[in-house]
Amino acid sequence: MGRYIIRRLLQMIPVVIGTTFLIYAMVFGLGDPAKGRCGERPCPPAYIAKFNAEYNLDKPLVVQYVLYLGKLLHGDLGTNFYGNQVSQELIARYPITIKLTIIAILFELVIGVAAGVLAGIRKNGFVDNLVLVSTLVVVSIPIFVIGALAQLVFGVKLGWFPVTASEGTIGQLILPGLVLGSLSVAYVARLTRTSLVENLRADYVRTARAKGLSRGRTVGVHTLRNSLIPVITYVGADVGALMGGAIVTERIFNVNGIGNFIYRSIYQHDGQSVVGAVTILVLVFLLVNLIVDILYGVLDPRIASD
Secondary structure (H helix, E strand, O other): OHHHHHHHHHHHHHHHHHHHHHHHHHHHHOOOOOOOOOOOOOOOHHHHHHHHHHOOOOOOHHHHHHHHHHHHHOOOOOEOOOOOEHHHHHHHHHHHHHHHHHHHHHHHHHHHHHHHHHHHHOOOOHHHHHHHHHHHHHHHOOHHHHHHHHHHHHHHHOOOOOOOOOOOOHHHHHHHHHHHHHHHHHHHHHHHHHHHHHHHOOHHHHHHHHOOOOHHHHHHHHHHHHHHHHHHHHHHHHHHHHHHHHHHHHHHOOOOOHHHHHHHHHHOOOHHHHHHHHHHHHHHHHHHHHHHHHHHHHHOHHHHHO
16 A cells, blocks of 8 residues: 555656646746736836746746746745735635535535435436436536525525625535535436446345345445445545636635635736646645545555555
8 A cells, every 4th residue: 555655646746747837837928927017008117027037937938937846845835916925825715615615525425425325226216317317407507507596595585594605604605515516416426326326236246135135234335335436536536626616606605715816816917826826726636636546545455456
């Protein structure tokens, strides 16, 4: 297992360098970082020269990136275009987005796995068809429509949840978290159902039933463990997607998290904040996938020994 983890860590190094370079190049290499710094008027040449020198923008793109990477290795995400430390901006917002993501993950795991198991053990029955149709409806609706409808129905009409979540408390984040995890619930339910149905046809399950094990014990002890391997892989990859995809949900519910921060930074042409925030999202995504790979190896030791 130790060699397996070290191998995964070494594989992350080129991924980090490649993705962060692409992010940096797209933000600083394809546009004008000084655009909009002086409102609708063009900036004076002296201001642009000082601005470019301050952020190393007067150097070749590769040199800029190497200097940025050097700071990143020391934990320095730089200063944004408004003079604030990007790391401090992220530290203030990450707890809110993490709470939002945890609510979404718990929602998709509990409801998604339960729905998938019920559909799998009652294949072609009423529950199975209900799960398949309802999940198809959910994945067909854009997230901004689900968010607006949930805000209108559960926030405005019924009054069960706050309409906005500007303070980022757990109570305020429940409805945005359910909205954020709604699409993933559908995918987890379908994935669990498909995996469970396949495993129920396996030889080891027939052997277990032939030995007299009950259906509940066969599913709960022998089949569900193998069926959850692809689900865990999906959920692990989904953590990064949820944090990045929270931009729409956080905008709808006015959540002061990372997604809203990235949106405002893009709108304000603050490239330094965009690069810093997305870089941390990439690192979080890779870290979560490393944890998933380790869990994968624990659930199936053959994977760790390959």
